[in-house]
Every structure is written in structure tokens, then in C-alpha cells.
Amino acid sequence: MNQSGRRRDLSEGSLREAGVVVRGGGVVAFPTETFYGLGVLPFDERAVRRVFDLKGRSATTRPVLVLVRSRADLEALVAEITPTAERLMEACWPGPLTLVFRASASVPALLTAETGTIGVRLSAHPEVRRLLEAVGGALTGTSANRSGRPPATSAEEVRRFLGADVDLILDGGPTPGGLPTTVLDATVTPARLIREGRVPRAALLSVVGSLAA
Numbered sequence: 001m002n003q004s005g006r007r008r009d010l011s012e013g014s015l016r017e018a019g020v021v022v023r024g025g026g027v028v029a030f031p032t033e034t035f036y037g038l039g040v041l042p043f044d045e046r047a048v049r050r051v052f053d054l055k056g057r058s059a060t061t062r063p064v065l066v067l068v069r070s071r072a073d074l075e076a077l078v079a080e081i082t083p084t085a086e087r088l089m090e091a092c093w094p095g096p097l098t099l100v101f102r103a104s105a106s107v108p109a110l111l112t113a114e115t116g117t118i119g120v121r122l123s124a125h126p127e128v129r130r131l132l133e134a135v136g137g138a139l140t141g142t143s144a145n146r147s148g149r150p151p152a153t154s155a156e157e158v159r160r161f162l163g164a165d166v167d168l169i170l171d172g173g174p175t176p177g178g179l180p181t182t183v184l185d186a187t188v189t190p191a192r193l194i195r196e197g198r199v200p201r202a203a204l205l206s207v208v209g210s211l212a213a
Contacts, residue, residue, distance in 0.1 A: 006167075006168060007155055007168075007170075007171050008168060008170055008171065010127055010130070010171070010172050015134035017168065018030070018039075018170060019135045022039060022041055022047070023135070023136075025040075025044055025046060025047045026040070026167035027039070027054065027167050028131075028166070028168045029155070029158045029166045029168070029170065030127065030172070031125070031127055031128075031155075031170065031173070032175065033096060033123065033128075033175070033176070033181075034096070034175060034177060034178065034181060035143050035151035035175055036144040036153065036154070036155070036158050036175060037067075037140075037141040037143060037144055038051050038055075038142050038143070038166070039067075039135075039139040039141065040139070042064070043076075045108040045110055051064065051142060052110070054162060054166070055147045062113050062115075063100075063103075063112045063117060064119075065098055065119045065121060065140065065142055066118060066120050066141065067128060067138060067140070067141040068122055069132040069138070070122065071089065071093075073137060074120065076104060076106065076138075077101070077104055077107060077118055079101070079103060084186045084191045084208055085099055085186035088204070088208065092204075093121075094122045094124035095123075095199065096124075096197060096198035096199055097181065097182050097184065097199045098181050099119070099120055099121070099184055099186045100117050100119050100120075100183065100184065100187060101117065102117055103117055103118040117187060121141065121181060123141075127172050131170070144162060145162075146162070151177075153175045153177045154173070154175070155171035155173075179197045179198050180195065180197040181197050182196055182197040182198055182204070184204065188212060190208065191204075191208055192211065193211050
């Protein structure tokens with residue numbers, strides 16, 4: 001795309017521009033409640049491959065996180081919602097908890113890293129929610145960095161780390177960084193804590209009672 005790596009504020013016009021970029025197969029960087037993320041349409045396999053190439057990450061390493069506007073967006077992404085997932089969504093969404101579901105058959109294998117599962121989060125961050133509305137659906141939310149490098153906490157860091165490989169950078173100022181989001185596999189019983197982050201283990205236990213070792 002032309003003018004790669006350009007920066008914009010978070011005005012309504014810029015968000016509409018971001019929607020045009022991603023619907024055209026482009027990559028957008030945007031602020032979240034922790035770090036900057038990289039967004040493409042999750043069902044656009046060519047765009048998802050661009051993200052893997054941009055990060056220098058193997059397509060079989062791990063699934064790519066997907067951000068949704070509401071629980072209604074899950075219908076196209078997941079094959080089933082377990083009772084454990086239902087309880088956790090009620091208690092922790094919107095918020096910094098990524099839940100792993102069995103992926104719908106329509107989800108590209110590249111997005112799931114051929115695991116058959118997909119991580120999904122309903123963010124509470126107002127700018128993420130505005131961006132998703134502008135896009136009109138779900139968006140990937142993997143961290144804006146080269147694989148093995150620290151994630152970006154500002155638009156300037158995104159520019160320095162990734163340069164013109166990103167089509168549009170939405171500048172929302174610095175993000176707080178710190179602990180990442182929590183990741184929990186809700187496809188198994190008891191659920192398995194993959195990564196403890198902003199939602200602590202104790203809070204999860206108060207909802208589900210037990211977690212796999």
C-alpha cells in the first residue's frame with residue numbers, strides 16, 4: 001500500500017481510514033490496555049501471513065489472538081463455548097483475559113497455528129472498541145514487535161521496530177505496558193492457565209473453582 005508506516009491520531013476520520021486499510025488487506029498498529037497491537041482481518045489469510053512475516057515468527061509457533069466487539073462475533077470464530085468459558089466471560093469480559101476456544105472450521109489454519117484452537121478477547125479499552133466498530137468486526141491483536149523483542153508501548157516504538165512494514169499506525173500516546181493479558185485454555189476441564197497476567201490466578205479460581213496444574 002502507499003505511504004506505508006504513516007501515523008494518524010485516533011480521530012473518527014483516522015479510524016475510518018484504518019477500516020479501509022484493513023479491509024484492503026493492510027496492517028494497522030493500535031494502542032491497547034497493555035501494549036500496541038497489530039491488526040488485520042482474521043479471515044484474510046494473506047493479511048495474517050503478512051503479520052507472521054512482519055514479526056519474523058513461524059506460522060506454527062502459536063495461534064494469533066483475535067479481538068472482538070461483542071460476544072456475537074464469537075459465532076464466526078469458535079466451534080463451541082464450554083460452561084467454563086461462559087462463566088469466565090460473564091465474570092471477566094470485557095477485560096484483560098484471553099480465552100482459548102476450539103476454532104470454527106471456517107477459521108484459517110494459519111490463524112490457529114494448526115492447533116484447531118483460537119484465543120479471543122473482548123477488550124475494555126475504549127480506543128480498541130472504537131477501532132473494531134470502524135472495522136466492522138473482529139481484528140487480530142498480536143503484539144507490535146519482531147519476534148523475541150519487547151512489545152511496543154508507543155507509536156514511535158512501533159515505527160522504530162517495524163517501520164514501513166506497517167501500513168498505518170494509530171497514535172494513542174504511550175500505553176502502560178507492565179503485565180500482559182491473562183491467557184486461559186477453556187477447551188479443557190478443568191481449564192488450564194497458559195499465562196498469568198492482569199487477571200490473577202486467584203480471581204480465576206474464584207470463578208471456576210479449580211485449574212489444571
